[in-house]
Amino acid sequence: MSSALQTVELPEESDTVQFGRRLGAVLRAGDLVLLDGPLGAGKTALARGIAAGMGVTGVVTSPTFVIARVHRPASGAPPALVHVDAYRLAGLDEIDDLDLDTDLTDAAVVVEWGEGLAERLADAYLLLRIRRRDDDVREITLEPHGETWAPRLAELLS
Template identity: 40%
Template sequence: MTRHAIVDLPDEAATLALGERLGARLRSGDVLALVGDLGAGKTCLARGVARGLRVADPDAVASPTYLLVVEHDGPLPMIHADAYLPAKLKAFLDDGGAAWLLERGGVVVVEWADKVAALLPERRITVRLAPRSDGRPGRRAEIDGPDELDWLAHV
């Protein structure tokens, strides 16, 4: 069974705030899978997560598409990965990257996670970002996570 939450995000500030609330609750070993079309707000949400995790420079969080994986130092490090080019990420994981990620500790945030869902742990939090269906500006976040994370219902 999973927890489910829906959050309306009228603007970028709300997206950052949601990320910050999530980041403040995440623990070492957690995986946050971000799903959404180009421009949906995945990187903005990741920047908010970095703020919540209190990484050294959260405003430096950028889309890691061409870097693949970026580690952001902090009390609880954030490993920010991008699966836009899924073959590239799969090769990284197969060539020892999976072991490296486990050794790092911290929280792993994966953009375009739907492209590598089979490679991600079953226990993860998934955030799907999409335009609002009511025609109003902004986006909607649908969040699913393990049942034991009762705080998900209150993000």
């Protein structure tokens, strides 16, 4: 069951990265974040920000062709970030083959194109629906599932 939806407007790509940075700062091992939106909406920009907020250094790009990448914070301390692109996955069996539920024990997992596939990996997850308007402003609707997200979203959006 999801809680109340909230939407944020992000005028520039840098605002999307900064919002991701704030989200990354509240993530912990076991968190599942699904990013939904059309090509060019800003999913990977958001993932770059999440990685920065988690302390990951280095280049974060869409893992379209490798499907999943593990990024570790510069400090080496957990949690790691598992960044997944489910665009090319054909179904539930292929997402199961990635063993993402195992990764959730010591990492935060962010799945681009994950809606309809990855929700079953965790009882609590955050779905972010990203839309890019004609004026290039990104609208991100936050759809929390599970009790753990409400207090962290209040912190994130304050």
